[in-house]
Amino acid sequence: MKKLLIAAVVAALPQMAAAQSVPAPVIVVVDGNKAGTECNACKAAMTQLQTQAQGVQQLRQQLVAPLQSEGQQLQAQITALNGKQPDAALTAKITAFQAKQNTANQQLEARAATFERNRNYALQQISDRIGPAIDAVQARRKANIVLEASTVARVSPALDVTADVIAELNRTLTSVATVAPAAAAPQGR
Structure with a gap:
């Protein structure tokens, strides 16, 4: 009896294995960063963000140059005192200079923060669309595995679908906003 049961199980194994077969892997590789x-909208957004970054740098130069000159003049006056305490007029100049420095730093920090918010907003829009673009290409190619190109040592160019993903992004992502919505004001009680 045991031999018949074992023989029946052994005979059924190939049928059970066939019922549980896994489809052959269809692998594609995509360079998400590229x-x-x-993509067209991505390039346009990066150009606009580059212009914003240059604006931050120009503001920095506009604010720093006069402050450096004034700071050097004040330092020369302080050095000329040979360790003596500055008089009221020089103290007032130093205080005014420090106020100008603080104002300039606040302006730069605000402009830099706005730029970072805009940059993150643009990158988020792109990031939100890359996944669905990859999914669409994966479905068209009937792929069941998608690998990021940066994680693969070598790959055949035939498996690289980055150009297809870029084409899908060009089709679905027509523009990227590079000015973030205004930050929500804190709600008071």
């Missing part, structure tokens, strides 16, 4: 920088 797709996120080379």
Whole structure:
């Protein structure tokens, strides 16, 4: 009886294995970073963000140059005192200079924070669209595995679908806003 049961189980194994077979892997590779920088809307957004970054740098130069000159003049006056205490007029100049420095730093910090908010907003829009673009290409290619190109040592160019993902992004992501919505004001009680 045991031999018949074992023989029946052994005979059924190939049928059970066939019922549990896994489809052959269809693998594609995508360079998400390249797709996120080379789509048309992505390039336009990066150009606009670069202009904003240059604006921050120009403001820094506009604010720093006069302050450096004034700071050097004040330092020369302080050095000329040879350790003596500055008089009321020089103290007032130093206080005014420090106030100008603080104002300049606040302006720069605000402009830099606005730029970072805009940059993050643009990158988030791109990031939100890359996943669905990859999914669409994966479905068209009937792939069941998608690998990020940066995690693969070598790959055949035939498996690289980055160009397809860029084309899908060009189709679905027509523009990227590079000015973030105003930050929500804190609600009072």
